[in-house]
Amino acid sequence: MSPPLVVERSPSGATTTSGPRRERALSWLLLLPSVAVFALFIFWPLGRTLYLSTHGNDIFGAPGAYVGLDHYADMLSASFAGILATTALFTLISVLPAVLGALLVVLLLESRIRGVRVLRTAFALPFAFSVATASVVFAVIYNPAIGIANGLLGAVGVDRVDWLTDPSIALPAVGAATVWMNLGYNVLVLSAGVAAIPQEVVEAARLDGATGWRLATGITIPLLSPQLFFLVVVSTIHALQSFGQIHILTKGGPDDATSTLVYSIYERAFAYGSSDFGAASAQAVVLLLIMLACTAVQFGILERRVHYR
């Protein structure tokens, strides 16, 4: 880095004249690394995505002729509608149970029982798993031939379930794995939220006779609403971007039952010897629009109901 930029005091004491100019230069210097990274790896690529989405490809994936909005028109199909529906459903079934489940766990942990710390750590353990490691473990558990999931069902006399090969079960199965991955994080966030609730508020409520369910609905949950709101926003964004678990567990199958938008982008751009960067980029633009819409909706509707202290 450059030597320290000291705002020198001139004999006349005129820091004000040289100050702002130096300060301006310094602020540009300090912002330069971030701005350079953003320009090169976010803003310019964003323009390129738009460009690619209106162009064809040669057989190596290099951009070809201008095709206008053809790639976008191609998305007006039943199969793409199916991808959007799958994405929405996956988001729903992976976000809600993980947030509500974590809320339940945290509320129970806070009901003045012994061993809270050990229990909380136990519930947080899945957080140690990355998407890849968790998915690999679930791949072994769900294995159609030798997986322990079917082994356990068999032990209690239930017929085997085609966890990842039955189109009506695969999405819930991947969703369950995702809920498991996110639960630990959610528990940690909500626990921190509970810890930040002023003890006197809780004690006052207790003195008023509030216990258990009433304490939770009357005091804890409203005071946790910033954390709950944060979790819903972050989990929704994460769920929309889910990729690793689908790539590892189902590759979008069976019969496209788990083919989400991001997986579809991957498949068109990088899988099965395909390098259809044009069509994939058009889908990437749709992903961007969906994300923007979701963020707007969440901040517009949900934030108004959130109870901030």
Added chain:
Amino acid sequence: MRHLRPGRIVVYVVLTLALIPVLFPVYYAFAGSVMGPGDLASYPPALIPSGLHWRNFTDVFTTVPLGRFYLNSAVQAGVITLAQVVTSILAAYAFAFLRMPARAATFALFLATLMVPWETIIIPNYLAISDWGLTRGGLTYLGLVLPFLASAFGTFLLRQAFLQFPTELRDAAVIDGCGHWRLLWRVIVPLSKPSIAAVGVYVFLSAWNQYFWPLILIRDTEYQTLQIGISQLNDAEAAQPGLILAGVALSLLPTLAVVIFGQRYIVRGLTAGALR
């Protein structure tokens, strides 16, 4: 000793029931890692290892260069973390303390980067990084980290922290001739260590867990990251779950240690965005 009320028993029962599905995959990852083919590759599979099949752990190292994967992930995540922390400190200082033109617009520009999902721009980034030859040999490291050397998330978080400092501190420092550079590194940074650590933990974990980018970028096994290495092990050796789970167990040790022993340190980083 407090009397066990029926309500409390219900709480324990519900928590225990909830714990079973949460802990089972953790248990199975480790139990399975010491199971031999007799336990795993036959039907019905065993729930408890019939013996300690430690060979999985030596075999996994001969099947894939797991140590090398570890090193690669450490380099990748380490460089990204260090760089993001530094670039975020610099930018946050500018936003918090310096008078500059178009500050609101610049700040909005930073905010805008958070709205762009990485998957939307992954294709042009892939094409550019490949074009620059950063997928060959050791240059792969550069390709892995370059797009992630700065983040608006870290900048915002640290700006929030820096804004806690009284403006008088800044004015005093400037007039004393201490200068911005020294103010930043001698005063602000040391006093903001918890927030900086929070950013560092968050950035490190997200970098360590990256999947899509290394998956498409890395050409050479020698530069494979741990996450992709483990998933490729799963693809390549599907018939040997014990071997796969041994790889998983080994790759989990650092993050598991953090969750068990360093929980309170990570909570702050994870929830920094939630607590306003």
Added chain:
Amino acid sequence: MAHSRLRRTSRAVVALLTATALVSGCGSGSDDGGSSDALDAPGAEVLDGSKTTVEFWHAMKGANAAAVDKLVADFNAANGGKVEVKAVYQGNYDETIAKYKASVQQKNTPALIQVYDIGTRFMVDSKQVVPMHRFIEKDGFPLADIEPNIASYYSIDGKLWSMPFNTSTPLLYLNKEAFESAGLDPTKPPKTLTEIGELARKLTVKDASGKTTRYGFGAAIYGWLLEQLLATDGKEYCDNGNGRQKLASRVQFDQPAAVQVAQWWADLVKNGYATNTGRKTDDAQAAFKAGTVAMHLESTSVLRGYVDAAAGKFTVLTAPYPKISDASTGGPIIGGASLWINGVGHSAAEKRAAWEFVKFAAGATPQAQWHTGTGYVPINVKAMEQIDKAWTAKYPQFRTAVDQLHALPPSVASAGCLLGVMPQARKASEDGLEAAIVGTKPAEQAMKEAAASVTAAIDSYNTSVR
């Protein structure tokens, strides 16, 4: 003053241009992308200089990767440091070709690459490779040594484009004990899909609670298996003579024979006589190895693994790949992967060195070792003579496979479909099969929609290479 400055400037520009030219010249060896020079086959004389290194991208893992490494080590040792092959694993076949595409754009292709059978049309259209027949003609290499059925896949108009490397044929695998306990004779394996269906019913075992403990049939939803069934039925997979007369314009896995396969498979699963383990071949393999499946379709290449895994549990038997009906007269497609030499961007010495390795790898002795090390069928007709009798006795199934392969007359159907987007076509056929098998669509509709879904990709491919 002004004059001299101008002169200095122009001198600097000239120097810069020269430097640029030098740098770009050095960087890519011969920068004549696609011209005839780059795709020529140089003679042995170009190797008289210093050591030449050949980068070799392959997609072999596990025991097969070990066999590749041994092959490469043997070659490097035999060449005394003059030529050194550096084998680099690139992931599976799809990943390898994806990385190859990127390397073409960046102009840093490997000199030698292993590409799966279904990437053949793409490699030809890439205009990057030296056709293998040029080297063969240059050296007078005995082409007759290469199994004609295998060579036909990689030949267009009778000219060999790449050297077959690893070749496998499909087989029907049987669990001997499952047959015996069902009172069936394992020495009389089923010959048609209908027979498999009948036996599957008898071979399916349920326990007292009605839970299935063994399924009669189970195979991965793997497009390759359908391609093989169509070929044994003498049917072409894509139009224009399996894409060998001119570029194929559509795939034909919506024809009645393919729909029949989908329907047959769907019925077996629906009736509970077959298990559906999805598309991952590993999962279907695990089911057979675990003994939960009595009949199974897979390639010869997994036989060794099966025999080893089943040791002490059950006996693995193999039988010829089934036919769609008694009337089927064709044979399976001889697929696998082959070796391609990249010309564009590579020096004459690199091309020649790559060829030296290809020639070595195709030899009888290395092919014999390759065969015993991997289970792939040797591509050299003389290789079988060199194989240890004890090994042949231990794995008699291989001999059968090779003999069968040798006995087949090459045909258009069994030469396989050449299609630029064949990997996507195979994936689409799996979409169709899977939709039929899991019952989300009737078989005919599933296969029709799947076949139609490839047309856009074929069209756009054909437009861009035309």
